[in-house]
Amino acid sequence: MKTSTAVTVAGVTVATGVLAYAVYFDYKRRNDTSFRKKLRKDKKKVEKSTAQLQVDDATASAPTAEQLRTALLALQKEPLPVSPQEKEGYFMNQVSLGEQMASQGPAFNLPSALAFYRALRVYPSPVELIVLYEKSVPTPVFKIVMDLMNLDVQTRAAGYYDSFPDRSMGVVIKVIQEPTEKKILVLDKDVKAGEVIFTEKPVVAVLDHDLQETGTYCTYCLRSVSPQDAVIPEVDRFNSVYCSIDCEARSKHQSQNLLFGRESVLPPALLPLGDIPGAAENRNAAQTAFANYLKSDGKSLPLLVARFAARQVEAEINKMIPPEMRASDAPAIDESAQYDHMERLRYVDTEVTQDEKTLLSNVLAAALPGLERLLGDDRHDILKGKIRYNSIGISFNGGRDDKPTPKDRPEDIERTRTPYGTSRQIGTAFFYVSSYLAHSCDPNVRPSFDETGTSELSLIALRDLKKGDELTMAYVDVAPGPDESAVDARRRRRQELARGWKFACECSKCVADLVTTEISGAESAGKDGDNDLGVPLEEARVEEAVARVEAQLAQVAVSEPPVAPAQELAL
Numbered sequence: 147m148k149t150s151t152a153v154t155v156a157g158v159t160v161a162t163g164v165l166a167y168a169v170y171f172d173y174k175r176r177n178d179t180s181f182r183k184k185l186r187k188d189k190k191k192v193e194k195s196t197a198q199l200q201v202d203d204a205t206a207s208a209p210t211a212e213q214l215r216t217a218l219l220a221l222q223k224e225p226l227p228v229s230p231q232e233k234e235g236y237f238m239n240q241v242s243l244g245e246q247m248a249s250q251g252p253a254f255n256l257p258s259a260l261a262f263y264r265a266l267r268v269y270p271s272p273v274e275l276i277v278l279y280e281k282s283v284p285t286p287v288f289k290i291v292m293d294l295m296n297l298d299v300q301t302r303a304a305g306y307y308d309s310f311p312d313r314s315m316g317v318v319i320k321v322i323q324e325p326t327e328k329k330i331l332v333l334d335k336d337v338k339a340g341e342v343i344f345t346e347k348p349v350v351a352v353l354d355h356d357l358q359e360t361g362t363y364c365t366y367c368l369r370s371v372s373p374q375d376a377v378i379p380e381v382d383r384f385n386s387v388y389c390s391i392d393c394e395a396r397s398k399h400q401s402q403n404l405l406f407g408r409e410s411v412l413p414p415a416l417l418p419l420g421d422i423p424g425a426a427e428n429r430n431a432a433q434t435a436f437a438n439y440l441k442s443d444g445k446s447l448p449l450l451v452a453r454f455a456a457r458q459v460e461a462e463i464n465k466m467i468p469p470e471m472r473a474s475d476a477p478a479i480d481e482s483a484q485y486d487h488m489e490r491l492r493y494v495d496t497e498v499t500q501d502e503k504t505l506l507s508n509v510l511a512a513a514l515p516g517l518e519r520l521l522g523d524d525r526h527d528i529l530k531g532k533i534r535y536n537s538i539g540i541s542f543n544g545g546r547d548d549k550p551t552p553k554d555r556p557e558d559i560e561r562t563r564t565p566y567g568t569s570r571q572i573g574t575a576f577f578y579v580s581s582y583l584a585h586s587c588d589p590n591v592r593p594s595f596d597e598t599g600t601s602e603l604s605l606i607a608l609r610d611l612k613k614g615d616e617l618t619m620a621y622v623d624v625a626p627g628p629d630e631s632a633v634d635a636r637r638r639r640r641q642e643l644a645r646g647w648k649f650a651c652e653c654s655k656c657v658a659d660l661v662t663t664e665i666s667g668a669e670s671a672g673k674d675g676d677n678d679l680g681v682p683l684e685e686a687r688v689e690e691a692v693a694r695v696e697a698q699l700a701q702v703a704v705s706e707p708p709v710a711p712a713q714e715l716a717l
């Protein structure tokens with residue numbers, strides 16, 4: 147087993163559910179003596195059984211590739227324990243089962259490895275556990291555990307777009323390999339012009355700064371709110387208003403409480419903050435500082451990113467709550483797969499200022515020590531780069547005319563993907579499925595928010611379309627202005643695309659325009675190098691991001707202070 151494979155595998159496993167669970171383990175480890183005793187006992191058992199075992203590599207029977215695949219397939223279908231308590235019990239049982247079977251001889255190597263692998267799947271710091279396994283599990287069994295992990299990652303990666311997006315949306319994501327890998331959103335049904343292809347709720351949304359200040363739109367769903375109907379929250383650090391108590395509750399649950407509220411973010415049974423002196427004052431100070439920063443900065447992205455981080459925490463904490471007690475607004479996608487979705491999205495290099503990093507990290511740590519790890523190292527930069535790159539502008543009925551003109555340099559202006567123009571939007575939202583829409587200067591769909599009057603997106607067909615057609619929207623306003631020639635309009639939209647999304651548009655219209663006589667020879671010559679765009683281009687990042695994030699996660703898991711029982715086991 148190569149270390150790199152272990153790191154990749156562990157990165158994926160870490161990413162799929164470490165956060166609140168790790169915090170919970172840490173809390174239990176520090177506070178629960180019977181839990182500590184159990185771990186120590188377990189450590190001794192591992193040592194004893196592995197000391198007795200001197201299995202000879204050469205005589206050990208290794209499973210065939212087919213046996214391994216069949217066993218893994220069955221294992222992948224097993225339901226995983228949900229609550230921390232269930233996970234804890236499951237983990238202990240599987241480790242002890244693995245030991246017992248390993249002591250039965252080589253014929254039991256595969257069942258033993260499967261048990262150890264099951265334990266690993268629920269463990270909050272898998273890299274630590276791998277290190278422990280390497281030292282304590284018989285070599286042939288350890289090798290099978292690693293082979294199982296390898297295969298697990300491979301099958302998960304290959305089958306990812308078989309189950310996402312949900313088939314009921316009527317679209318699929320296709321991965322095109324040539325000339326460079328890209329993903330496109332393709333219709334899975336026939337539609338007529340004007341039909342809604344699918345609707346999608348945002349993962350997170352934010353109002354433009356000036357509208358947040360006026361309190362005329364719902365802070366959660368972005369619906370227009372008249373003053374007499376506004377629900378005004380008790381605790382708030384902006385001029386938030388809600389269109390209903392339902393929106394207020396959802397907002398509080400998803401992010402508002404963690405970022406700007408006072409209540410514990412953990413369920414009442416686990417309240418590690420309750421008895422820490424000064425915790426409430428500390429939290430208040432961290433939140434005030436962050437809110438002041440957001441107000442003076444006047445940008446949308448820092449709050450959008452903070453809300454996304456809060457939703458990740460919400461998803462993890464939700465797993466600790468029995469299903470019947472969870473909020474009813476569970477999103478359409480499996481929240482535990484959020485990291486998987488994010489890893490697959492493209493992004494542009496974005497640097498978050500040290501101030502912004504520190505302020506948000508303080509808010510997270512003050513809500514629950516350990517949460518700040520969520521955005522450690524350059525994960526904050528990457529997350530912001532991804533949200534910035536994929537977000538869509540929200541506007542109703544073609545957009546507004548009263549947005550203040552930004553004072554920033556052109557390269558610093560926040561841009562969202564919207565055919566109506568960022569300058570006409572009321573807010574910004576981030577969607578999982580619609581993130582995959584490519585741009586075309588002659589688009590065949592448009593995102594609309596008029597159907598609901600909220601941030602829920604309806605994707606509307608602009609012409610009759612057939613199953614198998616690629617869906618494309620306009621990221622920018624592609625219509626020529628009243629005084630704009632076709633050539634100028636083409637140059638403007640291509641410059642906007644290059645500036646905001648760092649690519650030279652290759653849509654059918656741009657390609658067709660190149661061969662028409664109305665585009666000047668000089669501009670055509672720019673096609674290859676795109677030096678007519680006046681903006682340096684770079685490939686949007688994706689695959690490197692996956693590798694980097696995984697490597698960092700694995701590194702963090704190895705170098706972190708003790709948060710999990712492996713640390714005790716490894717003593």
Ligand SMILES: C[S@@+](CC[C@H](N)C(=O)[O-])C[C@H]1O[C@@H](n2cnc3c(N)ncnc32)[C@H](O)[C@@H]1O
Pocket residue numbers: 327328329330490491492535536581582583584585586647649650651652653686
């Ligand atoms: C928001 S993502 C859309 C999903 C993306 N196709 C993927 O592979 O993940 C935007 C990226 O798609 C590519 N793209 C979208 N529309 C394009 C176009 N008209 N011409 C060239 N590249 C385009 C660009 O490389 C850009 O990095």
